[in-house]
Amino acid sequence: MTQYEAVIGLEVHVQLKTQSKLFTQIPYRYGVEPNTLVDEVVLGLPGSLPVLNKAAVLKTVQVGLVFDCEIARQCKWDRKNYFYPDAPKNYQISQFDQPLCRGGHVEIELEGPARNIQGKHRKVALNRIHLEEDVGKLTHFGQESWIDYNRAGTPLIEIVSEPDMHSPEEVFAYLKSLVMHLQYVGASDCDMEKGQLRCDANISLRPRGATDLGTKVELKNLNSISGVCNGVRHEVNRQLQAIEQGKGVVQETRRWDADRSESFVMRSKEDAHDYRYFTDPDLCPICLSEADIQTQEKTLPEFPFDKQERYLRTLQLPYTVTSVICPDKRLSDFFESALGFYAKNPLGIANWIANDLLRELAAEDMHQAWKNLKMESRQVAALVELVDSGVISKQSAKEVFESMFKTGEDPQKIVKDKGLEIAIDVDALKMMCAEVIDAFPKPAEEFRSGKEKALNVLKGQVVKRTQGKVPVSEVDRLLRELLSQ
Amino acid sequence: MEDLIFGTLEQLSEGLEKRQFSSVELTKAFIERTHAVDKFVKAFLSFDEKKTLAEAEASDVRRARGQSFGRLDGIPVGLKDIFAEKDQHLTCGSRILERFVSPYDATVVKKLKGAGAVLWGRLNMDEFAMGSSSENSAFQVTSNPWDLDRIPGGSSSGSAAAVAAGEVPLALGTDTGGSVRQPASMCGIVGLKPSYGRISRYGMVAYASSLDQAGPLARTTGGVAALLQILSGADPKDSTCARIHVPDYLAAIQANEGKKWTLGVPEEYFGEGLDSEVKSSVEKAIHFYETQGYVVRPIHLTSLGYAIPVYYIIATAEASSNLARYDGIRYTYRSPRAKNIDEVYDWSRSEGLGEEVKRRILLGTYVLSSGYYDAFYGKAQKVRRLIYNDFMRAFAEVDALVTPTSPMPAFKKGEKTNSPLAMYLSDIYTISVNLAGLPAISFPCGFTGNGLPIGCQLIGKPWEETTLLSMAYAFEKCHPFNLKIPNL
Amino acid sequence: MMHSEIDIDHLAKLARIELDEREREIFLNQLQDIVGYCSKVCEADVENLEPMVHSFSHEGNFWAEDAPECRENGVDFLSRNAPEMKEKQIVVPRVL
DSSP states (O other): OTTEEEEEEEEEEEEOOOSBOSSSSOBOOTTOSTTOSOOTTTTTOTTOOOOEEHHHHHHHHHHHHHTTOEEOSEEOOEEEEOOOTTOTTSEEEEOSSSOSEESOEEEEEOOOSSTTSOOOEEEEEEEEEEEEEOOOEEEEETTEEEEEOTTTTOEEEEEEEOSOBOSHHHHHHHHHHHHHHHHHTTSOOOOGGGTSEEEEEEEEEEETTOOSOOOOEEEEEEOSHHHHHHHHHHHHHHHHHHHHTTOOOOOEEEEEETTTTEEEEEEEGGGOOOOOOEEOTTSOOEEOOHHHHHHHHHTOOOOHHHHHHHHHHTSOOOHHHHHHHTTOHHHHHHHHHHHHHOOSOHHHHHHIIIIIIHHHHHTSOHHHHHHHOOOOHHHHHHHHHHHHTTSSOHHHHHHHHHHHHHHOOOHHHHHHHHTOSOOOOHHHHHHHHHHHHHHOHHHHHHHHTTOTTHHHHHHHHHHHHTTTOSOHHHHHHHHHHHHTO | OGGGGGOOHHHHHHHHHTTSSOHHHHHHHHHHHHHHHHHHHOOEEEOOHHHHHHHHHHHHHHHHTTOOOOTTTTOEEEEETTBOOTTSBOOTTOGGGTTOBOSSOOHHHHHHHHTTOEEEEEEOOSGGGOOSSSTTOSSOOOOBTTBTTBOOOSSSHHHHHHHHTTSOSEEEEEESSSTTHHHHHHHTSEEEEOOTTSBOOTTBOOSSTTTOEEEEEESSHHHHHHHHHHHBSOOTTOTTSOOOOOOOHHHHHHHTTTOOOEEEEEGGGGSTTOOHHHHHHHHHHHHHHHHTTOEEEEEOOTTHHHHHHHHHHHHHHHHHHHGGGOSSSSSSOOOTTOOSHHHHHHHHHHHHSOHHHHHHHHHHHHHHSTTTTIIIIIHHHHHHHHHHHHHHHHHTTOSEEEEESSSSSOOBTTSSTTOHHHHHHTTHHHHHHHHHTOOEEEEEEEEOTTSOEEEEEEEEOTTOHHHHHHHHHHHHHHOOGGGOOOOO | OTTOOOOHHHHHHHHTOOOOHHHHHHHHHHHHHHHHHHGGGGGSOOTTOOOOOSSSOOOSOOEEOOOOOOOTTTTHHHHTTOSSEETTEEEEEOOO
């Protein structure tokens, strides 16, 4: 591999999260009874005509803005003609030479040297993003194929990258970033299991240092993120072998079989389709003004990588925590909302969200869990405040959190109901502290001679003896008092 | 009742209004007439008497309650078998849709129902509106009511023939390259192709989407105007239907009475290939306008020679894509011999589609295919602009153009079936109008020595249907050809 | 004519129409004639002309709000005319 460099471009299809289909007002939902979400337009019945869904266009514009694309002021619709049973009209309405978005790039973060260290960032160049309609779904049974047209006509964006990636790791980082940004703007949930994101890869090899592209192979049917990486890795190796064995690479389209971890030829260059693209006479061009685009720009949230930088720099959160919270807009929104109620301890709040909240949410279906979430950000803020001010111990806080998540009750009420306030017998605690100082003379002496850290050993011992039921701040205060005498 | 079947729309509306007869009586008269003559004319592909009479009854009930929907309420209207009508057959004259029943209404059908029209029958047509004679219908050849050995024109053959034969007073056709005007001309009635975008195409089966436009046919200009009134206007379901003001056509015709316009006579339309009887008849009509005080001036439309090639490139390209959906998979005929998916496609289409349709699909596939697109389709779209500009230059000087509708009167069945190109050339005067998206009307201007109707065409500026209707009405008032009826 | 080399079998394959030997020959001859005739467009001087897709220029966008409208009995749109159906799905001979 040292002699050769892989050059990889991705074509990613993403289902847009609109209420209705791209050219008719029938809704789309995953997993409903076959052929119930159809009408004359979806089925391409004789005489039916498409009418464009405004929201699909505007969402595509938003995605284009996220990735810094140039947004077309005017573009048109084309028909891509080919026969396939899942395509109701035997042409797909798409955008051929005038995509809604051109150029742009996706910022990616490569894996860091360790989990808690931020990786390098780079930009993967995009070629274009265009809007088109999805097809129906085929299921194969024995000698038959069954067709469900529910999915047909759903808006899809195709995000086409430049051949600007060079390893499966970059591909992985690219897809991760793509998904994160698309979810951020609410363009799509990107659930690959539900077919909301599908991926094809164009892969070629070239001698390191060369600028021309080698013969490319298109790899299809990459339908999970790990599938994409495995498929790409396998294809790079396959091509490398072919070159090393002197066979060379043949231009073709191959189909990835994730179960067998192998790819198979689908069609050769000679069988390339002649799609006979032409402007769809049933639709009018799209015209977007500067003002239209600005309006969309204003709807955009702070982007995740910017947010992460801010958390790292301004809030001084550790990288690991930001890498959990920032990619998920709901988590980061929750975090920032909580911070609004109690700004003194961002890390305290962030830890609850990145660890405990996420764990509870992930215990069931995430979407459902968010929908059903009873706990409010204000309550998490209050919980942290209760700990910080010594009202409850950290250990009790765990119990409060669990109860809060289940019931949505205020932490103050839970603390009260369960009697979790720390009832401190200061005299008894003082005595215990004195005992610990006696039992551990060495750290006590070290502290006295100015070694601040030595106090932690003593604190740990007291906390251990009290089974964590007293606030550390109080232990700290008493120990210092005794040691200074 | 028998005199009613050749009455004008005005007479029929008035009779219903004055309770001289009911809609059921009127409708029955047309049904009886259809039973009597359609075995010769063969204009109807199917009809549903029960449904139609129920619609007539409903109209009578409305009228009795004083809730009539207006001028068209209770009037039978025939539909070319290309408009989707819920629960009715929609064959487009094709074997491949022989058993197709539409689950929805076209916008024009909704509008007609909303106006109280009584929908009578599904009328024959050249398959998918491709043809000029009805000989491309998969089911039957319609006869010209004036001479049963001759074709009625096409592709709205059944629509024109049924109106001419008194089987229905008004009918709806479609016009992609002359398919309303040419059969209207050959059957001696009035037919209008509105400006592209005037009438919704939703539910009208597409042949060539950028050229197709529905058009009314009737025995008089008034009937055409009344039908146009109901059908015109924007439709949220058709992106290509113009959001533009719809005038009151009948009021405009009255307001324009006695108005003197400027007419252009494009010399290229009177050259080689034009039948001498047609020529002299149209020239007489032009002379009539002069006597009425119109300014008539010669004009040049040099792009005429490109009209047919451009039309056949653009129309077939669009058709090759529009007709791809008839594939044996979802709702059309599926070849019972087909054992694998390729055979389902190849054999269903091969068995289900007629020769002319296949020919045009192949031509359209060719002009779009890789390596030929620029030379044919790309170029044709530019020449289309040239043709449009040519018209616009003419309209800077004149209000309308006057030409023959068809270079010859109705020809004999079978006369041109062996030469597709000769058949194509018979559309020479109508085709460029569709390419430019203009409105045009054909009205009867005389008869040949052996009694065949001759049509005169007026071509107008975009959205100026009123001008054309007013001009045609001026002629009709002094030449009541609608009183002449075929001997059946 | 410059464009008269027509690969009729390729066209039939693209258009998915099975042609028998007789049709193949007839169509090939006729298409050659028609294409020859249509080549006339090549002569036209169209410099500086924009291709014409629609016959009138559209003012503003034609689009609909994203308001879903569920059709009852959606499957009836299909089942009424379907050549073969099982459990609400269209059935065809196995694809691939």
